[in-house]
Amino acid sequence: MTYVASTTAPVNIATLKYWGKRDAKLNLPTNSSISVTLAQEDLRTLTSAATSSEFKEDKLWLNGKEESLSSERTQNCLADLRALRRQLEEKDSSLPPMSQWKLHIVSENNFPTAAGLASSAAGFAALVMAIAKLYELPQSASDISKIARKGSGSACRSLFGGYVAWEMGEKADGSDSKAVEVAPLEHWPNMKAAVLVVSADKKDTPSTSGMQLTVNTSDLFKERITNVVPKRFEAMKKAILDKDFPTFAELTMKDSNSFHATCLDSFPPIFYINDTSKKIIKLCHLINEFYGETIVAYTYDAGPNSVLYYLEENEEKLFAFIYTLFSKVDGWQSKYNSEELSKFTSTFNNQVKGKFQFDLDDTIQENVSRVILTRVGPGPQDTKECLINEETGLPK
Amino acid sequence: MTYVASTTAPVNIATLKYWGKRDAKLNLPTNSSISVTLAQEDLRTLTSAATSSEFKEDKLWLNGKEESLSSERTQNCLADLRALRRQLEEKDSSLPPMSQWKLHIVSENNFPTAAGLASSAAGFAALVMAIAKLYELPQSASDISKIARKGSGSACRSLFGGYVAWEMGEKADGSDSKAVEVAPLEHWPNMKAAVLVVSADKKDTPSTSGMQLTVNTSDLFKERITNVVPKRFEAMKKAILDKDFPTFAELTMKDSNSFHATCLDSFPPIFYINDTSKKIIKLCHLINEFYGETIVAYTYDAGPNSVLYYLEENEEKLFAFIYTLFSKVDGWQSKYNSEELSKFTSTFNNQVKGKFQFDLDDTIQENVSRVILTRVGPGPQDTKECLINEETGLPK
Numbered sequence: 001m002t003y004v005a006s007t008t009a010p011v012n013i014a015t016l017k018y019w020g021k022r023d024a025k026l027n028l029p030t031n032s033s034i035s036v037t038l039a040q041e042d043l044r045t046l047t048s049a050a051t052s053s054e055f056k057e058d059k060l061w062l063n064g065k066e067e068s069l070s071s072e073r074t075q076n077c078l079a080d081l082r083a084l085r086r087q088l089e090e091k092d093s094s095l096p097p098m099s100q101w102k103l104h105i106v107s108e109n110n111f112p113t114a115a116g117l118a119s120s121a122a123g124f125a126a127l128v129m130a131i132a133k134l135y136e137l138p139q140s141a142s143d144i145s146k147i148a149r150k151g152s153g154s155a156c157r158s159l160f161g162g163y164v165a166w167e168m169g170e171k172a173d174g175s176d177s178k179a180v181e182v183a184p185l186e187h188w189p190n191m192k193a194a195v196l197v198v199s200a201d202k203k204d205t206p207s208t209s210g211m212q213l214t215v216n217t218s219d220l221f222k223e224r225i226t227n228v229v230p231k232r233f234e235a236m237k238k239a240i241l242d243k244d245f246p247t248f249a250e251l252t253m254k255d256s257n258s259f260h261a262t263c264l265d266s267f268p269p270i271f272y273i274n275d276t277s278k279k280i281i282k283l284c285h286l287i288n289e290f291y292g293e294t295i296v297a298y299t300y301d302a303g304p305n306s307v308l309y310y311l312e313e314n315e316e317k318l319f320a321f322i323y324t325l326f327s328k329v330d331g332w333q334s335k336y337n338s339e340e341l342s343k344f345t346s347t348f349n350n351q352v353k354g355k356f357q358f359d360l361d362d363t364i365q366e367n368v369s370r371v372i373l374t375r376v377g378p379g380p381q382d383t384k385e386c387l388i389n390e391e392t393g394l395p396k
Numbered sequence: 397m398t399y400v401a402s403t404t405a406p407v408n409i410a411t412l413k414y415w416g417k418r419d420a421k422l423n424l425p426t427n428s429s430i431s432v433t434l435a436q437e438d439l440r441t442l443t444s445a446a447t448s449s450e451f452k453e454d455k456l457w458l459n460g461k462e463e464s465l466s467s468e469r470t471q472n473c474l475a476d477l478r479a480l481r482r483q484l485e486e487k488d489s490s491l492p493p494m495s496q497w498k499l500h501i502v503s504e505n506n507f508p509t510a511a512g513l514a515s516s517a518a519g520f521a522a523l524v525m526a527i528a529k530l531y532e533l534p535q536s537a538s539d540i541s542k543i544a545r546k547g548s549g550s551a552c553r554s555l556f557g558g559y560v561a562w563e564m565g566e567k568a569d570g571s572d573s574k575a576v577e578v579a580p581l582e583h584w585p586n587m588k589a590a591v592l593v594v595s596a597d598k599k600d601t602p603s604t605s606g607m608q609l610t611v612n613t614s615d616l617f618k619e620r621i622t623n624v625v626p627k628r629f630e631a632m633k634k635a636i637l638d639k640d641f642p643t644f645a646e647l648t649m650k651d652s653n654s655f656h657a658t659c660l661d662s663f664p665p666i667f668y669i670n671d672t673s674k675k676i677i678k679l680c681h682l683i684n685e686f687y688g689e690t691i692v693a694y695t696y697d698a699g700p701n702s703v704l705y706y707l708e709e710n711e712e713k714l715f716a717f718i719y720t721l722f723s724k725v726d727g728w729q730s731k732y733n734s735e736e737l738s739k740f741t742s743t744f745n746n747q748v749k750g751k752f753q754f755d756l757d758d759t760i761q762e763n764v765s766r767v768i769l770t771r772v773g774p775g776p777q778d779t780k781e782c783l784i785n786e787e788t789g790l791p792k
Contacts, residue, residue: 219650220657223619254615254663261616261661267646268681269653275671285664 002390003098005134006048009126009380011117012037012157012164013193013307015252015299016236017259020215020225024208025072026174027153030215031229033166034182034236035157036309038193039377040110043117047107047126048387049134055102061387061395062107062123069105076150077128078103085135098135105130106387106395111372117195117305124151125158129380141379145179161185161378163240165233185378188243190312194322195372196329198276198304205270207302210263218265224258245311249297252309253284256299272302276367280306286358287321312375320347322371325364331371398786399494401530402444405522405776407513408433408553408560409589409703411648411695412632413655416611416621420604421468422570423549426611427625429562430578430632431553432705434589435773436506439513443503443522444783445530451498457783457791458503458519465501472546473524474499481531494531501526502783502791507768513591513701520547521554525776537775541575557581557774559636561629581774584639586708590718591768592725594672594700601666603698606659613663620658625651641707645693648705649680652695668698672763676702682754683717708771716743718767721760727767 012035020030058078060069069075085099105127109119128148132139141159149156149166156178157164162185169177205213214221232251239248263270273281277300284298295314299307310318323332323344332341389396408431416426454474456465465471481495501523505515524544528535537555545552545562552574553560558581565573601609610617628647635644659666669677673696680694691710695703706714719728719740728737785792 219624219654220616220619220661223616228615250663257663257665258615258661261657264660265616265654265657267650267653269677271674274674278667278670281665 001096002050002052002054002388002393003096003134004048004050004386004388004390005130006046006383006386007126007129007133007380008040008044008046008383009122009129009158010037010040010161010377011043011119011122012154013299013301014154014157015248015297015309016229016232016255017299017301018153018166019259019262020211020221021153021208022168023172023174024212026177027073027149027151028174028177029153029166029168031225032168032233033154033157034233034240035154035164035166036191036193036376037158037161037164037185037379039374040381041377042372042374043109043111043122045107045109045119045122045126046383046385046387047105047123047130049127049130050104050388050390050393051098051101051134052393053101055104055393058103058105060105060107063109064395073151074127077124077147078131080147080150081128081131081135081137084132084137084139088136088138103131104388104393108387117197117372120152121154121158124148124155125380127151128155129159133382142178142180146174146177149174149177149179159379162187162376165237182237182240185376188240189376191376192310192312192315193374193376194308194310194318195374196280196306196308196326196368197370197372198274198280198306199367199369200274200304204272204303210266210270210302213268213270214262214266217267218262220265221262224262228258229255246294249294249309252297252299253281260300272304273300274304274367276364277304277306279361279364283321283325283361283364284308286356287318290352290356291317316344316347319344320352321360324348325360325362326368326371328365329368329371331373335373397492398446398448398450398784398789399492399530400444400446400782400784400786401526402442402779402782403522403525403529403776404436404440404442404779405518405525405554406433406436406557406773407439407515407518408550409695409697410550410553411644411693411705412625412628412651413695413697414549414562415655415658416607416617417549417604418564419568419570420608422573423469423545423547424570424573425549425562425564427621428564428629429550429553430629430636431550431560431562432587432589432772433554433557433560433581433775435770436777437773438768438770439505439507439518441503441505441515441518441522442779442781442783443501443519443526445523445526446500446784446786446789447494447497447530448789449497451500451789454499454501456501456503459505460791469547470523473520473543474527476543476546477524477527477531477533480528480533480535484532484534499527500784500789504783513593513768516548517550517554520544520551521776523547524551525555529778538574538576542570542573545570545573545575555775558583558772561633578633578636581772584636585772587772588706588708588711589770589772590704590706590714591770592676592702592704592722592764593766593768594670594676594702595763595765596670596700600668600699606662606666606698609664609666610658610662614658614661616661617658620654624654642690645690645705648693648695649677656696668700669696670700670763672760673700673702675757675760676704679717679721679757679760680704682752683714686748686752687713712740712743715740716748717756720744721756721758722764722767724761725764725767727769731769
């Protein structure tokens, strides 16, 4: 008999950045971080896990292609999940001895990997959750997040919806380094996100080696993790609880800049944001200045893509600029009809143009390939969709 | 009778950056800095100062155009110089009472302002030196540097040749914030510099307002000035005294990165280096990696231009790369004939190509307009060249 379980897991984009490991093997961070979980209709990983006494080896298929499960990080996740399953089996001998069986895992993203969005967080969260579900583990999401963390640090935050903190913890074994909910989706449901996918010139420094370089060589990094981030962590949690967008936005922008500053202060320096990213940063500051209030925040991970956070009630104001400047890029049609889109243009023409003191740089869209329009969303979801054929144990 | 004096003053490019004022009126810095003075056949300001009882008002002509002398900074310089002259006149009544007369000042750079090289340092150094000479002031170069500092902070370093430190000082009146010689030109004469003039997309944030923004908003800035720079200042002085190029170069590159990191950490962030600057940074690291030793250092001021420092004995090695990549830009012909230039290409083809593990990015030269080839040089020089017509008191 083949047992199967499936789950989806979301992408999360940090507003207080994880950058630096104090333990590279266990993915223990040098600082706590905060993220917003994004809606899964736009960005999610769907993973099915199957186990059977008949399976000969652990196998993984990602987006239709068989991939290796041999990385130490994946092996650590599987070992932890099997150990928890074994505890259950030891207590209840009527349970099938899944901890001894091999696993087949099939995983698919609903967004192109080419988008350059870190899919490893959703990927490891879905992998760990699907197996936890298959094993019927009783552990809390926070406990499961510690296992996902070993796969990819930021994956731990994808175990929750809404607003999530990854508490760095202090213990050497990482048992207190876990994700917790700051506030659920329902607390502040009108948070939206627009991802501007910016073409990268060249491959980035991988984040794992980039982090280690920063930890080892940046003279400013210690100040960031010792003094800057701890204060910002508390202030950002409060801003979320207070639904104080201007404060949340300012902290988000500052933390993105601070993280990229420590990358630039590494030796050799690491550059993730490029001239297009910078133009978008400047545009956001101009938009906030124009309206006399902070209606948009930018944040950048280890790459040039801009993630803009804003509140639903300010969408018209924001998109008057953003749609006008980026109307030629793909992605708008998935959420708006042409009437709605032309309204953004006319808002710009009627309410912005003329009053706006600056020249808009219309070369800004040249290296932007796509806009992904999304919003805050829930955590991993049960799903009846299954990617594994229960007869064969292979991908459907 | 019209009295006239003329002097030249050099450009200096900091290797340990001045960024941040503790007193904006007196140009007192938040940290000490170090620079290399560049040769004046390539980059210098020539200034003639004249005074006469007949002159009706203070006047200034810069590069053929009359300019205002009314800025508070310029007025501070003139007031200090006149006060020192007055002391002389009070001691010796036979001296002409120049301190009461108006000044005519004529100034010319031998390089286009369009090059984007901070000409204010050479400009204020020459202005202050020309008047000091006209007034026959007995003060030392360090004392005169305090006056030039009030005009433009980094101008104080252009009062010396070779390797120069600007000691930040501690006193509120700035009387101990002055330039001093670290080592004369003759100590380490084989230091050369190649300036790659990079086109800027847009006007930079002016450095004075940029500095204040960093001081007021960057969370990482305090660490830079409190802990990072003071150590680096001592280490860089030692590297210069030891003629230890690899250490000097590494400190120079790190300090440039650290300064630009605090700009990025400002809010809103300030960006001086662009994608072309970054490509040149990466190229320098690749060159050093290729040769297995540090033969080149980059540094960036408040703009995208790259200044590369290297030792004369490594020119062939460096230009094998730099000339090959930037052969189309102007400036090579001023120093090398075509035979010498083709030698750089053949060194690249015979000794580098094939062994070099990376792809050279030949788009790197697209936004580079010019190369300025120069070297370490002396301080302000007396000159017989005079820009003022002694009959009319006007520019020649």
